[in-house]
Every structure is written in C-alpha cells, then in structure tokens.
Amino acid sequence: MYIAHFSAFTTPCELQFDVATKEEGDRILASLLTDVKYLQKQYSFFDVTSEIYAINHRQSDTFTLSKELSVILALALFYARLTQGAFDIALAGTLKQAQKAISLHEYQAISAKLTPFANFTALNLEGERLYFSNPYTQIDLGGIVKEYAVDQTIMRLQTMGISSALVNFGGDIAAYGMCHDEPWCIGIQDPKKPDVNVATVMLRDASLCTSGHSKRYTAIEEHRFSHIISPHSEQRYAQMSIIAPTTVDAGVWSTALLVNPTLSLPKHMSKAFVL
Amino acid sequence: MTIGNSLTSSYSSNVHSQSSASSMSSSSQDFGNVMSQMASTLMTSMDTNNNNSIDKSEFQQAIDSLSGNSSNASTSSSNADQIFSALDTNKDGTISSDELLSALKQAQSSDDASATQTSTQKSIEDLQSSLLQKILAAYGSTDTTTSSNASLIA
Numbered sequence: 001m002y003i004a005h006f007s008a009f010t011t012p013c014e015l016q017f018d019v020a021t022k023e024e025g026d027r028i029l030a031s032l033l034t035d036v037k038y039l040q041k042q043y044s045f046f047d048v049t050s051e052i053y054a055i056n057h058r059q060s061d062t063f064t065l066s067k068e069l070s071v072i073l074a075l076a077l078f079y080a081r082l083t084q085g086a087f088d089i090a091l092a093g094t095l096k097q098a099q100k101a102i103s104l105h106e107y108q109a110i111s112a113k114l115t116p117f118a119n120f121t122a123l124n125l126e127g128e129r130l131y132f133s134n135p136y137t138q139i140d141l142g143g144i145v146k147e148y149a150v151d152q153t154i155m156r157l158q159t160m161g162i163s164s165a166l167v168n169f170g171g172d173i174a175a176y177g178m179c180h181d182e183p184w185c186i187g188i189q190d191p192k193k194p195d196v197n198v199a200t201v202m203l204r205d206a207s208l209c210t211s212g213h214s215k216r217y218t219a220i221e222e223h224r225f226s227h228i229i230s231p232h233s234e235q236r237y238a239q240m241s242i243i244a245p246t247t248v249d250a251g252v253w254s255t256a257l258l259v260n261p262t263l264s265l266p267k268h269m270s271k272a273f274v275l
Numbered sequence: 276m277t278i279g280n281s282l283t284s285s286y287s288s289n290v291h292s293q294s295s296a297s298s299m300s301s302s303s304q305d306f307g308n309v310m311s312q313m314a315s316t317l318m319t320s321m322d323t324n325n326n327n328s329i330d331k332s333e334f335q336q337a338i339d340s341l342s343g344n345s346s347n348a349s350t351s352s353s354n355a356d357q358i359f360s361a362l363d364t365n366k367d368g369t370i371s372s373d374e375l376l377s378a379l380k381q382a383q384s385s386d387d388a389s390a391t392q393t394s395t396q397k398s399i400e401d402l403q404s405s406l407l408q409k410i411l412a413a414y415g416s417t418d419t420t421t422s423s424n425a426s427l428i429a
Binding site: 035067068071075148151152155156159244245246248249266268 | 398399400402403405406407409410413414
C-alpha cells in the first residue's frame with residue numbers, strides 16, 4: 001500500500017492506494033497533486049488569481065464562468081435548494097467578509113449590513129453565465145470544493161486501474177475496495193480529545209464526511225466564530241458525520257444538518273455519528 | 276478524524292515488475308532514432324555543398340524552394356533570417372546537425388505539452404460528468420446521461 005501525507009485546502013491530507021511499485025506510486029501521486037493544487041488555487045476565496053476572487057471582485061453583475069465552475073456552481077445551487085438554504089455558498093461567501101473585522105462591534109456591524117445579501121437567491125445561473133442581483137453578494141466554495149476534489153481524486157485513481165484506495169482531505173473521506181482484505185476502518189475523533197475515537201466506521205465504496213464547529217474558527221475579542229457560517233445562533237450539535245455514495249453529498253449534508261438539524265436526510269445517506 | 280490501517284509503513288510491496296518502465300524506455304529510444312533520421316534527411320537535402328552544415332545561403336535556398344519563391348523578396352528573406360538565427364544556437368553562422376536535431380525535439384515537446392493540456396481538460400470534464408451522474412442517480416434522477424448543469428435544476 002502506497003501512503004502519502006501532504007497539506008491542501010488548509011488541512012492535512014492523506015492518500016493510500018494499492019500499486020505494484022513505489023515508483024508507480026510516486027508517479028500517480030505527482031499527477032494527483034497537480035490536479036488537487038489546481039482545484040485549490042482555482043476555487044480559492046482568498047487567492048487573488050482564482051476564478052472565485054475574480055467573481056467576488058467583479059466590475060459588473062454578470063460574469064462568464066469556466067465550464068467546470070459552472071457545473072460546480074450548479075451543483076452548489078442544487079444543494080442550496082435541497083437543504084432550504086442550510087448549505088449556501090452565498091451565505092458563507094458574503095458573511096465571510098465580516099471575519100476581517102478587528103473588533104466584535106465592527107463584526108456585528110458588517111454582518112448586519114451584509115445579511116440581506118447573504119443568500120443564494122441573489123444568484124442566477126444560466127449555462128455558463130452567472131448573474132448577481134446586487135454588488136455585495138459573494139460566493140465561497142469552501143464547503144464543497146474540497147469534497148469535490150476528494151471525489152475527483154478517487155475517480156482518477158479508479159480510471160488508472162487502482163483496485164483499492166482511500167482519500168482523506170481533512171476529514172472528508174472516500175474509500176473504495178478493501179484494505180488488507182477488510183473494509184477501510186475509519187475512526188471518528190473526539191473533538192475534545194484528539195487521541196480518542198468516539199466511533200469507528202467500516203467504509204467501502206462510499207464516503208464519510210464530518211463537519212464540526214470546534215476545529216476551525218475565527219476569534220474576535222475572545223468570541224469564536226465557527227468556519228461554518230450559519231444564520232442560526234443556536235448550535236444543537238457540535239459534530240456531524242454522514243456516510244454517502246459521494247463525498248460531495250456527504251460533505252454538503254454534514255454541514256447542512258449542523259446548521260439546520262430539523263432537515264430530513266435523504267434516504268441514500270446515513271448518519272454515522274452525531275455529537 | 277483518524278484512519279485505521281494508516282499507521283503502517285509508507286510503502287510495502289512484494290511485486291517487482293518493471294515491465295512498464297522498460298517499455299517506456301524502449302519507446303523513448305525509438306522516438307529518438309526517428310528524430311535523428313529526420314534531422315539527417317533535412318541536413319542532406321539542405322546541405323548542397325556537403326560540408327555537414329547549413330549556411331545562410333543554403334538555408335535561404337531551402338526556404339525559397341519550400342515556399343515556391345525563387346526571388347529574394349524582402350519579407351521572405353527576413354523570415355528566413357529570423358528562423359536561421361533561432362536555429363543557429365551557437366551563433367557560428369551555420370546550422371549543424373546537432374542544432375537541427377535539438378530544434379526538432381524542442382518542437383515535438385511543445386506539441387506534446389499542448390496535447391497533454393487538451394487531454395487534461397477532457398479528463399476533467401469526463402470525471403465531472405461521471406460525478407454528476409453518480410450524484411443525480413442517488414437522488415433518483417431519471418436523466419443521468421448528461422453532464423449539463425441544466426439537469427441539476429430542481
């Protein structure tokens with residue numbers, strides 16, 4: 001089994017796959033990393049050369065997208081409707097601007113000003129043309145592009161003829177085939193005790209994503225703001241783990257259920273663990 | 276999140292097949308031979324005084340012959356000068372067989388890079404289409420044959 005660790009999308013990542021030689025593994029890894037770095041750069045919220053940055057700093061309310069981004073956005077809007085706005089790239093992108101505030105007062109003032117525009121209904125996608133209803137709405141693909149990258153990576157490995165693989169980008173995990181003649185065994189970490197697993201999941205030809213408020217956040221005047229931006233102040237769950245056929249599906253729904261626990265999970269998915 | 280089975284050595288294998296590496300090396304060698312033959316043929320056709328190098332007048336004759344132009348038009352001459360200068364990498368006033376071979380290889384690698392970029396774009400679109408089909412199938416969509424984002428509109 002070939003194993004590689006690296007950083008991408010600001011999180012630790014891991015790849016495991018079955019190959020005959022280390023040289024073959026090195027070659028495959030180099031190819032996969034090229035694609036991962038491309039996705040990370042192209043759809044970054046902060047990178048000034050990214051397509052997302054260009055959209056968010058647009059000069060007009062209409063923007064022509066690359067074909068790949070138009071499909072990712074269509075997917076994101078599809079999930080926004082399905083989750084009744086609990087997963088919303090416009091909410092995340094627009095209110096993320098408030099995180100640059102240097103005081104709690106400023107944060108609250110920016111949030112209040114932008115909230116009316118922080119909604120996916122401000123976007124209208126027609127083919128490869130994206131229309132904005134106002135100049136303030138911004139988008140952030142942070143909640144979907146990492147999961148998309150995991151799915152793309154696992155599919156690349158499959159097309160290369162790899163019979164068994166695991167892709168883990170910061171807790172967004174896809175596994176196919178077997179590991180030493182058994183399904184892949186995944187431990188779900190206790191957010192308060194990193195050395196302790198609160199549950200283990202056996203995964204084969206499926207994805208597991210865990211979303212939580214505790215790992216990544218912005219602190220302003222000792223007040224923590226989760227990286228999962230939500231219109232609701234109440235946080236019923238601290239962590240949500242979902243199993244689904246694709247990582248995009250698992251990632252979107254683990255986030256959506258964390259934001260709005262009253263949503264019904266589609267039947268083709270299951271909750272692996274809730275904290 | 277931690278992963279079981281991952282706290283092992285970074286790589287282990289009992290297989291020592293090198294067949295793909297061997298075939299790659301052989302293929303690369305064949306390609307090199309073809310390039311050498313092309314350079315040799317070009318050299319023979321242009322080197323009219325048989326001194327194993329091409330001077331500027333021989334090169335201009337070859338360009339005129341290829342373009343069907345027997346007169347020394349200024350634009351044709353200017354283009355030929357630029358190409359000659361680019362091929363004459365050591366600036367000794369002649370193009371050697373090595374310089375010709377190097378230029379051919381460089382042109383080929385440029386074509387390869389362009390082909391790779393096109394192939395990568397196609398690969399991304401294919402994977403994206405497959406992923407969409409898989410997602411839509413899970414939601415019970417009857418139309419999973421298209422990668423068009425129109426199929427995602429509820």
